[in-house]
Amino acid sequence: MLRSFTSTQSSKxxxxxxxxxxxxxxxxxxxxxxxxxxxxxxxxxxGLNTACIEKRGALGGTCLNVGCIPSxxxxxxxxLLHTVQHEARDRGIAIDGTVGVDFGKLMAAKEKSVKQLTGxxxxxxxxxxxxxxxxxxxxxxxKKVKVDPIEGGEPVEVEAENFIVxxxxxxxxxxxxxVDEERIVTSxxxxxxxEIPERLAIIGGGIIGLEMASVYARLGSKVTVLEFQNSIGAxxxxxxxxxxQKLLSKQGLNIKTGTKVLSGKRxxxxxxxxxxxxxxxxxxxxxxxxxxxxxxxxxxxxxxxxEAAGLEKDNKGRLVIDDQLKSKHDHIRIIGDVTFGPMLAxxxxxxxxxxxxxxxxxxxxxxxxxxxxxxxxxxxxxxxGLNEEQLKEKGIKYKVGKFPxxxxxxxxxxxxxxxxxxxxxxxxxxxxxxxxxIGPNAGEMIAEAGLALEYGASTEDIARTCHAHxxxxxxxxxxxxxxxxxxxxx
Ligand code: FAD
Numbered sequence: 001m002l003r004s005f006t007s008t009q010s011s012k013x014x015x016x017x018x019x020x021x022x023x024x025x026x027x028x029x030x031x032x033x034x035x036x037x038x039x040x041x042x043x044x045x046x047g048l049n050t051a052c053i054e055k056r057g058a059l060g061g062t063c064l065n066v067g068c069i070p071s072x073x074x075x076x077x078x079x080l081l082h083t084v085q086h087e088a089r090d091r092g093i094a095i096d097g098t099v100g101v102d103f104g105k106l107m108a109a110k111e112k113s114v115k116q117l118t119g120x121x122x123x124x125x126x127x128x129x130x131x132x133x134x135x136x137x138x139x140x141x142x143k144k145v146k147v148d149p150i151e152g153g154e155p156v157e158v159e160a161e162n163f164i165v166x167x168x169x170x171x172x173x174x175x176x177x178x179v180d181e182e183r184i185v186t187s188x189x190x191x192x193x194x195e196i197p198e199r200l201a202i203i204g205g206g207i208i209g210l211e212m213a214s215v216y217a218r219l220g221s222k223v224t225v226l227e228f229q230n231s232i233g234a235x236x237x238x239x240x241x242x243x244x245q246k247l248l249s250k251q252g253l254n255i256k257t258g259t260k261v262l263s264g265k266r267x268x269x270x271x272x273x274x275x276x277x278x279x280x281x282x283x284x285x286x287x288x289x290x291x292x293x294x295x296x297x298x299x300x301x302x303x304x305x306x307e308a309a310g311l312e313k314d315n316k317g318r319l320v321i322d323d324q325l326k327s328k329h330d331h332i333r334i335i336g337d338v339t340f341g342p343m344l345a346x347x348x349x350x351x352x353x354x355x356x357x358x359x360x361x362x363x364x365x366x367x368x369x370x371x372x373x374x375x376x377x378x379x380x381x382x383x384x385g386l387n388e389e390q391l392k393e394k395g396i397k398y399k400v401g402k403f404p405x406x407x408x409x410x411x412x413x414x415x416x417x418x419x420x421x422x423x424x425x426x427x428x429x430x431x432x433x434x435x436x437x438i439g440p441n442a443g444e445m446i447a448e449a450g451l452a453l454e455y456g457a458s459t460e461d462i463a464r465t466c467h468a469h470x471x472x473x474x475x476x477x478x479x480x481x482x483x484x485x486x487x488x489x490x
Contacts, residue, residue: 025051027359028145028160030137030304033061035336035348036166037121042356043164044128051158052130053137053147059121060114062168062337063345066188069117071211073110074191075376078218082378091415101219103196110191133158138305142329146305162331162359165311165319166352167304169297169337174203177264177293183271184264184291187212193290197221201273201288203261205232207375209294210244213253214377224254224286226261226275235373237387237422237436244381244438247418264291299338324364325355333358347371370453374443379405379419382446385434385453388424397427401459401483403475405439407490410470416440421479423449423459430458430484441472448476459483 027043029036032054040052058065085099125132135147140157148155171186173179181189190212196219202209205227217223225232231241232248232255249255262274262283271291276283299317306313311327311334312320318339325333333355336348350371354364372384391398404420405411419439425432435449452462462480467473478487 025049025131025158025160027051027162027164027356028053028137028158029164029166030145031061031166031168031336031338032056032059032121032132033166033168033336033348034063034345035168035352036061036164037125037352038349039164039166039335039352039355040130041124041128042353043359044130046356046360048162048356048360050130051133051160052125053133053135053145053158055134055136055150057134057150058118059125059132060118061166063348064117064121065114066191068345069114070110070191071187071208071215072376073113074106074215075211075378077106077109078215079378082218087415101196103219107192136303138303139309139311140305142309142332162333163309164352164355164359165304165327165332165334165338166336166348167338168300168348169343170300171293172296172298174261174264174293174295177203177261177291178266179293180266183266183269183289184293186293190216190290190292197289199288200224200290200292201226201264201271201286202292202294203264204292204294204296205229205255205257206234206294206296207373209292210248210253210375210377212292212294214248214251217252222254223252224256224288226259226273227255227257228260228278230258232257233375233381235383236381237383237434238389239422240381240383240436240438243419244375244377247379247438248377264293297337297343301338324358325351326358341368342371342373344371344373367454370450372446372450374446376443379416379439380442381438382442383434383436384446384449385432386424387434387436391424391433396433398433399425399427399430399483401425401479401481401487403479403482403487403490405472405475407487408470408472408475408478409489410472410474411440413470414440421445421475423462423476423479423483425459425480425483430460432457432459432462432480435476435479437476439472439475445473445476448473 026048027050029040029052032052040050043050133147135149137145140146145158146155187208200216200221201224203226205225213223213225232245233241258278260276260278264273271288273286319334321334321339335351335355337343350366354366357364375381401423402420406417411417422436424434432452459480467477481487
């Protein structure tokens with residue numbers, strides 16, 4: 001039975017209702033991930049009476065709970081471990097005794113970051129007066145959503161002038177391979193293993209697969225990456241992808257490209273995997289203690305009762321929108337992983353801001369040509385704008401400027417010189433069309449390329465901008481210089 005928010009009820013539910021019952025909302029956001037929570041805060045800041053429904057029991061979505069944040073915690077701390085274990089002595093740091101891993105503490109440090117950040121979003125909701133409705137939202141019709149409280153109790157209904165759907169995504173299953181989140185795991189399971197697997201196999205050489213491969217290789221696992229394509233890091237510039245594969249292989253990762261996985265099955269404490277060389281058809285049997293399935297993510301709309309609101313999906317399960325994030329109803333906007341575009345937290349956030357601004361002001365802005373991608377391995381890989389392959393396909397004439405970190409004074413000082421900056425500019429105008437970086441701190445440096453793209457800068461604009469010395473970003477300046485002139489230090 002459904003009740004409206006005006007009824008008085010017992011304990012928790014009453015509190016929940018009191019929260020929400022004062023007025024009908026201007027905006028109700030479904031999903032409290034980077035898309036949804038940012039949209040809710042922005043809407044409230046714009047003066048709109050706003051609620052956000054989240055069913056996970058914590059805000060921050062995939063990104064803060066089981067994605068960006070826990071993975072970066074493990075990447076950062078295992079990189080430190082690797083540095084101390086393998087490089088500290090050469091850097092003049094004397095270590096008395098052995099340096100080992102405390103896996104429990106590593107995981108606890110990860111949990112601490114997650115809790116601090118998800119709790120921080122809850123505080124931001126309070127600060128901005130966003131009502132946080134802890135429950136599962138499902139459409140009753142296009143103007144009403146039913147909320148099933150996660151803490152139990154009867155469902156309640158919320159009405160709103162506008163809805164923003166931000167229900168995110170989930171790991172794509174691999175046909176025929178059954179995930180148990182123990183021996184055969186998704187990205188969620190690999191972030192919370194109880195022990196370090198001796199042998200880890202990973203299906204998928206994309207960003208998530210390679211980041212987790214790096215983490216466990218540093219922890220001592222024997223890691224095999226199985227990738228169907230002939231290259232890794234889907235979406236990377238081909239030259240960067242090749243260098244990445246070379247450097248990660250040097251770190252001990254066994255990367256098998258052109259390899260088709262035929263099956264994977266748990267037998268006791270072992271996972272048996274059958275693969276086939278995509279070209280020759282030669283079959284091979286592999287064994288692992290843990291198998292990570294990392295073949296991408298798919299939009300998540302389970303339990304949302306889309307039909308009641310008449311929302312449409314495309315053939316990939318993405319909710320269909322127009323160029324103003326609108327579904328077929330003007331008052332229902334859709335953002336983040338559940339709709340078109342790259343599945344990235346910062347893309348979802350941009351759309352969250354834009355959705356709130358469209359509602360309040362009638363206009364918003366997301367530049368889909370300028371969304372950076374970062375892989376947080378070591379070295380990091382980051383890119384934004386177009387790559388050489390895309391430019392060739394579009395028939396656009398371009399120039400390339402490159403600068404290696406081996407010639408950068410800060411990288412040399414840090415004994416961290418793998419990789420390069422590659423900037424691509426329009427052949428006639430010198431306007432920056434794309435930047436592709438593999439190297440230390442690439443993920444931070446790519447913001448400079450984003451700014452250049454956003455403001456239509458030329459490579460000469462970058463090269464004539466004074467960069468502090470000694471910094472890694474001088475490599476960015478030199479690569480810009482190299483597109484139209486000669487670099488100074490190489
Ligand atoms: P989500 O974050 O998925 O949030 C959706 C929320 O909606 C969820 O909390 C869910 O519980 C809730 N929800 C769903 N249905 C309902 C309902 N009916 N009622 C109430 N609540 C509902 N991206 C990056 O940019 N950088 C990274 O470094 C990065 N690393 C990643 C690492 C891993 C291992 C993974 C898995 C992902 C990573 N991503 C990264 C991707 C990033 O997490 C997503 O792109 C981002 O979280 C999408 O945000 P969203 O708000 O669209 O959806």
